[in-house]
Amino acid sequence: METLRPKDDYRLVSVRDIFIEQQEASKVSFEKAVFTNVTVTESTLEGIELTDVLFDKCDLSNIYLNDSFLHRVEFRHCKLIGTDWTRSRLQHVRFEGCVGDYSAFRFASFKHAAFGDCSLLGAHFFHSVLQHTFFTSCRIDKANMTGTKLEGIDLSDCEFDGLLVDIEDLRGCIVSPQHVSSFAALLGLIVKP
Numbered sequence: 001m002e003t004l005r006p007k008d009d010y011r012l013v014s015v016r017d018i019f020i021e022q023q024e025a026s027k028v029s030f031e032k033a034v035f036t037n038v039t040v041t042e043s044t045l046e047g048i049e050l051t052d053v054l055f056d057k058c059d060l061s062n063i064y065l066n067d068s069f070l071h072r073v074e075f076r077h078c079k080l081i082g083t084d085w086t087r088s089r090l091q092h093v094r095f096e097g098c099v100g101d102y103s104a105f106r107f108a109s110f111k112h113a114a115f116g117d118c119s120l121l122g123a124h125f126f127h128s129v130l131q132h133t134f135f136t137s138c139r140i141d142k143a144n145m146t147g148t149k150l151e152g153i154d155l156s157d158c159e160f161d162g163l164l165v166d167i168e169d170l171r172g173c174i175v176s177p178q179h180v181s182s183f184a185a186l187l188g189l190i191v192k193p
Helices: 176-185
Strands: 009-016 019-021 029-036 039-041 049-055 068-076 089-096 109-116 129-136
Touching: none
Parallel strands: 009 029, 019 039, 029 049, 049 068, 068 089, 089 109, 109 129
Antiparallel strands: none
16 A cells, blocks of 8 residues: 555545555545455554444554544454554444454544444543443453443443442443442442352
8 A cells, every 4th residue: 555645535445455554644534445454553643534434354553543533434353452542533433353452542432332342451441422332242351431421331241350430430330240349449348248
């Protein structure tokens, strides 16, 4: 793939089986694109705009996608370890079977988003907005959800021993009975077996 330049605009593209490294460009946009088995490393693509895009078996680990806008985007079986989505807006976005451990969604805004069967260990959702956002069968141990309102968010079938969260943000969050003890310390409770 050619070198990306700021404000490049791509439509109706299919990218397959390539390795992309050391890209630095802002405000690049992709519309109606498919990326299959693509690896991107050592790159900063701040403000990227993705509309009607599919990522299948891609590796976007440790790249910077701050201040991005994603609309109708799907990630299938992708590696997103340490990917930085700070201040991004994600609308109608689905992550399925992805490994996003230590990814950063700080100050991000989610609207109609779904995480299914994903590993999000130690992920940062610090001060994010989760509107109509679903976590199904995800591993979210030690995820940082400090400052993120969890009202209506169903974490009952997710795996975790503890989350970093403010007690006031837990109001209305849906959890399973085995998760209750992990939040007891926030209330100053001692759970006796």
